[in-house]
Structures are given as structure tokens and as C-alpha cells.
Amino acid sequence: MKRLTEKEIIRELREVDIPPLRINIREFVSTNNDSQVEYIPDLFIDVDWGEKTWRFVSEIKTVATPKLIAIAVSQLNEIRETSGNESNPMIVAPYMSEAQFKELAARNISAIDLSGNVMLIVPGKLLIERIGNRNLFPSSSPIKNIYRGTSSIVARVMLSRSEYTSVGEVFEEAKKRGAKITLATVSKVLKELDDDFIISREQGIKLIDAESLLDRLKSNYREAQGAKKVIGKVASVDKALRRIALNCEKIEQRYAVNEAQRYVVFPTVGEPLRIYVESISDASVGIDFEETDRFPNIALIETSEEPVYFDRSWDSKSKRYFTSPLQVYLELSQKGKREQDAAAQLVERILTGGMR
Amino acid sequence: MKVDDPLGKELIRLARELEPHEIPLIVGGGYGLFLKTKLLLESKERTRIDPFPSARSTEDLDFFLQAEIVSSDAKFRKIREVLDKDYEPIKGAEYYQFTKKVLTSGMAQPIKVDFLAFPPESDELRKLVDVDVRRTAPKGKNRVLHAHTTEEAFLVQETALRIRITQGNSAEIFIPHPFAYLFLKLNAVNDRLGDSIKGPYHAFDVYRIIAMMTENEWKESTSIAKRYSAHRQFEKAAAIVAEQFANEDSKGVILVKRFAAQTGDKPETNKLIADLDYLFNLA
Numbered sequence: 157m158k159r160l161t162e163k164e165i166i167r168e169l170r171e172v173d174i175p176p177l178r179i180n181i182r183e184f185v186s187t188n189n190d191s192q193v194e195y196i197p198d199l200f201i202d203v204d205w206g207e208k209t210w211r212f213v214s215e216i217k218t219v220a221t222p223k224l225i226a227i228a229v230s231q232l233n234e235i236r237e238t239s240g241n242e243s244n245p246m247i248v249a250p251y252m253s254e255a256q257f258k259e260l261a262a263r264n265i266s267a268i269d270l271s272g273n274v275m276l277i278v279p280g281k282l283l284i285e286r287i288g289n290r291n292l293f294p295s296s297s298p299i300k301n302i303y304r305g306t307s308s309i310v311a312r313v314m315l316s317r318s319e320y321t322s323v324g325e326v327f328e329e330a331k332k333r334g335a336k337i338t339l340a341t342v343s344k345v346l347k348e349l350d351d352d353f354i355i356s357r358e359q360g361i362k363l364i365d366a367e368s369l370l371d372r373l374k375s376n377y378r379e380a381q382g383a384k385k386v387i388g389k390v391a392s393v394d395k396a397l398r399r400i401a402l403n404c405e406k407i408e409q410r411y412a413v414n415e416a417q418r419y420v421v422f423p424t425v426g427e428p429l430r431i432y433v434e435s436i437s438d439a440s441v442g443i444d445f446e447e448t449d450r451f452p453n454i455a456l457i458e459t460s461e462e463p464v465y466f467d468r469s470w471d472s473k474s475k476r477y478f479t480s481p482l483q484v485y486l487e488l489s490q491k492g493k494r495e496q497d498a499a500a501q502l503v504e505r506i507l508t509g510g511m512r
Numbered sequence: 513m514k515v516d517d518p519l520g521k522e523l524i525r526l527a528r529e530l531e532p533h534e535i536p537l538i539v540g541g542g543y544g545l546f547l548k549t550k551l552l553l554e555s556k557e558r559t560r561i562d563p564f565p566s567a568r569s570t571e572d573l574d575f576f577l578q579a580e581i582v583s584s585d586a587k588f589r590k591i592r593e594v595l596d597k598d599y600e601p602i603k604g605a606e607y608y609q610f611t612k613k614v615l616t617s618g619m620a621q622p623i624k625v626d627f628l629a630f631p632p633e634s635d636e637l638r639k640l641v642d643v644d645v646r647r648t649a650p651k652g653k654n655r656v657l658h659a660h661t662t663e664e665a666f667l668v669q670e671t672a673l674r675i676r677i678t679q680g681n682s683a684e685i686f687i688p689h690p691f692a693y694l695f696l697k698l699n700a701v702n703d704r705l706g707d708s709i710k711g712p713y714h715a716f717d718v719y720r721i722i723a724m725m726t727e728n729e730w731k732e733s734t735s736i737a738k739r740y741s742a743h744r745q746f747e748k749a750a751a752i753v754a755e756q757f758a759n760e761d762s763k764g765v766i767l768v769k770r771f772a773a774q775t776g777d778k779p780e781t782n783k784l785i786a787d788l789d790y791l792f793n794l795a
Contacts (some may be wrong), residue, residue, distance in 0.1 A: 426566030
């Protein structure tokens, strides 16, 4: 579904029904004097209840990103300051989250979305709250989820280095760290990160909220989907790893040993060592591997998902690639209590650039 | 037994420093279970449930202090003296939790030590100790260390298993007998039934302990159970088993399954239920 335009939103809004209230929409008509005013609202919405009518000065947003909502709030505040308390501020969008409705309510700002959510506030006179409906316009974002899958590479690049001069530089950094991603994707994701207040694009491109970024990567992380996996025993894990590295280098495929103990204090026993490979059959050539789930010591996971290989770290001593601290963190943080405790050891390192 | 992780190295160092002062270390918690699992994998002994689950430890070393240690002010001071060399007390738990940083892959990572004790039962030692619901420590002013009072640890000291661990140097340490561990974990489950993270994790540790019991340990457990069936802690644990582990629909068993769903383990809960029922209904 493509993103609605402001005109389409106004058209849809005319169909919104909030019994027993009646709403009347009046588009703002510009007059000569308006040129003296810095900001012009999009709509007036009159809400009638019996004999009473309340007028709302409304701002339309085609998508309710944190940044666009913040801009709307400041625009509405500007109007409130110039016109006094007679105008009641309101934001209209295809969908706003429950948290956004509550945040706006705390500022005495009303909101209506096209997904059936309503919060009307006239201090001391009117309070209507009907929120919690699901988003009927899920494609309001150009990319479905920028914190998951290949798109999440851009977020990971920002965590690995926090400042860039241009989109092209972010793209180059992603490539340098081993990602296969397009410039167009980098550009789109950066725009969304800006809308989410994660980065600032005022002067170059700068990470401004690393904590929220890490939190979103964590809550959106999913293990490699539908990945083929074989678990079993080898006589020597070290020898098998050497062989996998050799096999993959020969055919120019990527692999990454996923060993949390490389970065955190987290002793385990009886657990197989997980190795991501692009092809199990290619990577395991020449390895005497017995498939078993009885005390296995190795697990090969076949996946081509970009984030798994992004920013692999090369260990010159063992001469092999390991998954990045961020990848280890995201995997541990999805599991049980002991894993989550171990993941917590990595947070400071990731946020303070210890992995850069 | 060889250990190759930072916790093992630190454990050996502490044990060697305290050994000359006759302060043995009984290692409980996740690392105690980790050592037990490692021992079993190397010995290849038959266990109650085969295969038993893998073990994961955190950065914590939990030490159970013997009655003779918690009643000795001199020994408590010696432990504190050793810790003061490179540990920092943890704010809010200044007298029984300490932390230090160790290098892992070039980065400083924390190791935490924690002290616990079952208050002495003999009159002779009891009069030398101050005990309340939270703390156990030798009587006297100018305290330097407390152990966290752990009433359910009543069997830990008497039944502890001795092992020698090596990483360059070596040291003798003790781990709790699986049956002694059960009391700790059954109580932990009971206290955390509503905790969506800790509840399943403690419940799965109950399963892990039963699964890892060797035939010898099973026989020892049945005999210890007979001996202590009138003890208040045994009665409390038996009530927890009856309430939380009676059948497949009991809360504790559901928590085991919930944890396993997260980790991919396939627990044989029918065996868990039968073994717990047998151990706690011997009286």
C-alpha cells in the first residue's frame, strides 16, 4: 500500500465517525495577511456535541515518525503562542501508536488517525480517548523494518562509527565492513533513522541516540529464518575450523565462528560451537562429521543473511573470522537469563565504540 | 580436570590463596553446575537422563562458606584481605558481593564473587555467629564480610564433592552434591514462579540436576533423603515438589518446558516428575 498524500488523508478524514460527536473539516484558505505568519496550519476541524462546538487547529502528517510528530508539535505550539488559548491543537495521521497518543495528550494536543484512534482534549471541557486500534496503514514506511535483516546493516554501521560526512561515506563504510547493500537502501534507511531521532543530518550524518538504536536492534532481532542447520561431532573442533576456513576461502564464500566466549565471560559445556556458512556442503568438504544431537561439539548453520557476516572480526592468531560483538550481543539477548546476563557485559563496549 | 575459561582461572587463584588458611571453597551457582557437567562429560558416567542438557555459566562465582568458616572472625578477615587485593565491593551489597575486571579479547569484563552460608546448627558454633534472615557472620564489631543466609543450603557442606581443577596451576575445590543443589533450586523456583525470566531458568536447573545424577549419586540421594526426611528444609522442599512438580500440568514443569522451548532442549519431564516424587516421598 502506498503512502497517502495529505489530500487523500483529508478525504479519508471526512469519513471518520466519532458518535455522538460530529466533525466538520474546513481546509485552511490562505489570505493576504497570512504571508506575515511564519506557519500556516493544514486544517480547521470543528467538533460538535449538541449545542457545543470546539475548533481544532490541525496539522496533517503523512507518516507519524517521531521527528515529524515533533515538528508538528512545535508548529502547533507556535500557533498556540500567537493565537492564545482559543485554538485547540491537533495532529492527524494515517496511524499513531498508543505511546504517541499519550505523549501528545500530556501536552494537551489532540490527535486523530485513520486507523480509528482518537484522543480529543479541550482542557476542562472535553476528553475523549479511543486508542489501541491496530495500524491499518502498515506501509506508511518506505522500508518495512529498518532494524531487521539487510536494512539493519545501516544501523550497525552507525554503531561501529558514529560520524560521517555523506550518505556515500556510510555506504563505503558498510562495504568496507563486508556488507552487500545498495546505496539506495543506505539512503532510505538513513532517512528513517533521522525520522526516528536516532541520527542527526544537520551537519553530516551523526549518531545521536546509540542506546535507543541498540534497543531497537535488540527488540527487532530474529535468528536467521529457515536456515539449514546440521549438528554433530568432529574429532577435533580446531582442525574442523581450519578446514572450514580453507574451504570457504578457496571458493570465496563467507563464514563466521559464533563464539560468545571470545567477548564475554560465559563458560559453557556440552554446547556445540556455532559456525555460520553460506553453504554447508561446500564448507564441510573433507571434514569427518558425525551428525548427532548427543553432546555435539559443532553446529553448521547455512545462511546468506547479511547481518550475520557484517563486521566479522579477523583473529590473526587462530587465522579465522568470528561474528562481531554486536551480532553476539543480539543473539545472546534473545535467549535465557544466563545468556542475557552475558549479553549485558557487551552493552558498554558497543555503546562506547569499543567495537569500532 | 582442565578448565580453560576466565572464571576457572580466577577460581584456581582464589582457592590457592585461601588453601594455606584452611578455607576451602564450595562453588555453587551456574559455575558449580558448569563444573559438574564438564566432569560428567569427561567421565562418561551413566546419568539418570541421557543426554543431559548442556551447561552455561554467567560471570558469577557463588561460594558457600562452611560453618567453621562463618564462625571464625580470623578466617573472614583473611578472605576479605585476599579480596581487597584486586576486588571492589559492589554498592548495596558491600559485605558479600565483590567484583573485579578480567581481560577477555582485549576488553575488561567483570567477574563477580558472592558469599552464601547455611547458619551453623551446632550449639558450639552457633554461639559464635550472628545470624539474621539476610546475613550470617562471626560475632564481633568491625565486620569485614557477611555471607548471605541460605537456609536451604543445609546439605551443601556435609555432602560436597571434591574436585581438582587445572589451568596452568591447579587447586582443590568443592561443588555441591546434586541432592544438596536440588534444595537450592527448588526454593529458587518457588520464590520466582511469577518471574518470566528467572522462573523458567531455575526450573530448568532442577531438571538439569536430576538429569545429571549418576547412578551412585542417585543412591546417595535416596539415602540422604531417608536420613533427613524430618528436617524442616526437607519438608519445605517436599511441599514445593508436591505443589509445583506433581504432574505435567504443574507450574514448575511448565516452566521447564518454557525454558526448553527457548533453548531447543527436549526435556524428559516424565522422568523428572517420577524422580522428584520418589526422592521426596521416601519418608
